[in-house]
Amino acid sequence: DTEVTQTPKHLVMGMTNKKSLKCEQHMGHRAMYWYKQKAKKPPELMFVYSYEKLSINESVPSRFSPECPNSSLLNLHLHALQPEDSALYLCASSHAGSLNQPQHFGDGTRLSIL
Amino acid sequence: AQKVTQAQTEISVVEKEDVTLDCVYETRDTTYYLFWYKQPPSGELVFLIRRNSFDEQNEISGRYSWNFQKSTSSFNFTITASQVVDSAVYFCALTSPDRGSTLGRLYFGRGTQLTVWP
Numbered sequence: 001d002t003e004v005t006q007t008p009k010h011l012v013m014g015m016t017n018k019k020s021l022k023c024e025q026h027m028g029h030r031a032m033y034w035y036k037q038k039a040k041k042p043p044e045l046m047f048v049y050s051y052e053k054l055s056i057n058e059s060v061p062s063r064f065s066p067e068c069p070n071s072s073l074l075n076l077h078l079h080a081l082q083p084e085d086s087a088l089y090l091c092a093s094s095h096a097g098s099l100n101q102p103q104h105f106g107d108g109t110r111l112s113i114l
Numbered sequence: 115a116q117k118v119t120q121a122q123t124e125i126s127v128v129e130k131e132d133v134t135l136d137c138v139y140e141t142r143d144t145t146y147y148l149f150w151y152k153q154p155p156s157g158e159l160v161f162l163i164r165r166n167s168f169d170e171q172n173e174i175s176g177r178y179s180w181n182f183q184k185s186t187s188s189f190n191f192t193i194t195a196s197q198v199v200d201s202a203v204y205f206c207a208l209t210s211p212d213r214g215s216t217l218g219r220l221y222f223g224r225g226t227q228l229t230v231w232p
Contacts, residue, residue, distance in 0.1 A: 048217055100209075105151075
C-alpha cells in the first residue's frame with residue numbers, strides 16, 4: 001500500500017461541476033506536490049507546497065485551485081474544467097529543504113471531464 | 115536547462131531475459147540527483163533508486179542494478195532475469211537546485227514501457 005493516499009480514485013464530472021481531489025500523507029513530509037499526467041506522457045508539475053505555503057505554481061489555469069490546510073493534507077479544487085483536463089492527477093510528498101529526498105507518490109485520481 | 119532523455123519508448127522481452135533501460139541527462143549543475151521510478155498500470159509511481167552526482171558507484175539491489183557514468187551523462191537501469199511483474203513504465207528523473215531554492219523539482223524523461231511476456 002502506498003503511504004500517500006489519494007481520493008477519489010476515479011472521478012467523472014461535467015464541465016460546470018465543482019469537485020475536489022484530496023491527498024493525505026503521514027510521513028512527516030513538509031513538501032507536497034500536484035502533478036498532471038496524460039496517457040503515455042511523464043507527469044507534469046502543477047503546484048508545490050513547502051511548509052504549507054504555495055512555493056511553485058507552474059502557470060496552471062485558475063480553474064485548478066490548490067489548498068494545503070495542514071502539513072498532512074493537500075487538496076485540489078476543480079471548477080469549470082475542460083475536456084482536455086481529463087488525466088491522471090498525482091499527489092506526491094517529500095522531506096522539504098533537501099534536494100536528494102525522493103518524492104513519494106499516491107495512486108492518483110483518474111479524472112474524466114464530460 | 116535540465117533534460118532527461120529515454121530514447122527507448124517501448125521494450126518487449128520474454129521472461130528471464132535481461133533488459134537494460136537507457137537514460138541520458140543534461141544539466142549544467144555540479145550538484146544534482148538522479149532517480150528511477152516505476153509506474154505499473156495502477157498508476158502509482160514507485161521510487162526505486164536515488165544517485166547523487168558525486169557518487170559514481172554502481173548499485174545492485176536483487177535483480178535490479180544501476181550504472182551511473184558521469185563521463186557519458188548516463189544512468190542506465192538493468193533488470194536481470196526479468197519477470198512478468200516487471201512490466202511497467204519506467205521513468206528516469208533528474209533534480210537540481212530550482213532557481214536557488216531547495217525544493218526538489220523533478221525533470222522526467224518520457225518513460226520506457228517495458229513489457230515482459232511469459
